[in-house]
Amino acid sequence: MPQKTFAFFPEAAFGPALNSVGIAQAVEALGHRAVFLSDPGFVPVYEGYGFEAHPVALSEPMPPEQMAKFWEDFINGHIPNFRKSPYDQIDNYVKDCWTAIVDSAKWAQKDLPGVLAKVKPDVIAVDNVILFPAIKQHGVPWVRVISCSENEIEDEGIPPHLSGCGEKDHACHQAFRDRFNTVIKPIHDDFNAFLASCGEDAYPIGQFFEASPFLNLLLYPEPVKFDRQHPLDPARFQYLEGCVRKEAPYEVPTFAKNNDGPLVYVSFGSLGAGDTDLLKRIIAALGNSRFRALVNIGDYGSEYRDLPGNVHVSNWFPQPSVIPQVDVAIHHGGNNSFTECLYFGKPAIIMPYVWDGHDNATRVQETGHGFKMPRYDWTEAELLAKLETCISDKGMAAKLAATSAHMQGQDGPAKAAKLLEALVR
Incomplete structure (x- = not known):
């Protein structure tokens, strides 16, 4: 078939970024063009793998090196909260994280229409936890990539995303969901107002993204997938069993001590x-x-x-x-x-x-x-x-x-x- 352009838009973290690199490498192996839409701080990452990358502002303008350190500084500022349980992180780390993520979606809406018009993708694959309206509205098939745990796609019968609850610990599920929805409501209301300004319908409480009507790719492996109350339709949801990218060989160094140890x-x-x-x-x-x-x-x-x-x-x-x-x-x-x-x-x-x-x-x-x-x-x-x-x-x-x-x-x-x-x- 003629060469097509596939645009990848992962969030600005190495997990989603490098998973998308693995898929993009395979897309190019089929003879197509893979390009990246990128947080400005991550453009060099994709270029380092030989891909074309187009910056999309996800926050107020700042030097690229400062942009690249944004999430690093954010995480380091929360180190004291890492001693807390997932439930007790809702009021601090999780709340602050969702505030920043919603802000990033608002900023992206300024740049994305122009970048998409320039790239002219035939398909857009977005690996993020929040909707960017411009992607849904561009008029080509868009794909949601779920590089986090598969419970990012909600189901009443499985643990809520971020909770760390056991699969069958339903009391834990309910307590986390209730607290999350209470704390997140003002942020969620703000996001719904933004969606309305873009001509999109409001999302139910706790939801910041939707499944794609075209295709959803879960990187989660089937051998550890959850027992869902409502199984995912394979026509729209496919498990990828991880997307391990190709890297340069690594030679294990010689150790001065325990050189034969595990x-x-x-x-x-x-x-x-x-x-x-x-x-x-x-x-x-x-x-x-x-x-x-x-x-x-x-x-x-x-x-x-x-x-x-x-x-x-x-x-x-x-x-x-x-x-x-x-x-x-x-x-x-x-x-x-x-x-x-x-x-x-x-x-x-x-x-x-x-x-x-x-x-x-x-x-x-x-x-x-x-x-x-x-x-x-x-x-x-x-x-x-x-x-x-x-x-x-x-x-x-x-x-x-x-x-x-x-x-x-x-x-x-x-x-x-x-x-x-x-x-x-």
């Missing part, structure tokens, strides 16, 4: 690296163990001195090339880390702090693919014992092997590219 990968994502006290504590615990460790410290290298001989740190790792080589991971529950560990069959200890990390931590434990651990309330002995269980538990290993085989048999990026192409056939 290998641990530790990463709290680009935003979570600011919690340096926690990372230093984990490094100290691993330094007293038989393990080796690769630790993502983000842009905080000056904070780390006199590292143990069995620990190697870096400001960034090509994660899809690293995880296949490790024995176990410790991460924050972000969707990339969550799905990549499952894709490569690696057990994980998840220490969540915000957003869908709470849901993914609960899910990894209740499906037998790893452990959920509190972020701060643990001892060195408890952490090391969990790591030992991760690499010795035969039942967990069998479950991970089956999940990995299922996911790798699907090839999520290629599946997504073919589904997107079908919209313009």
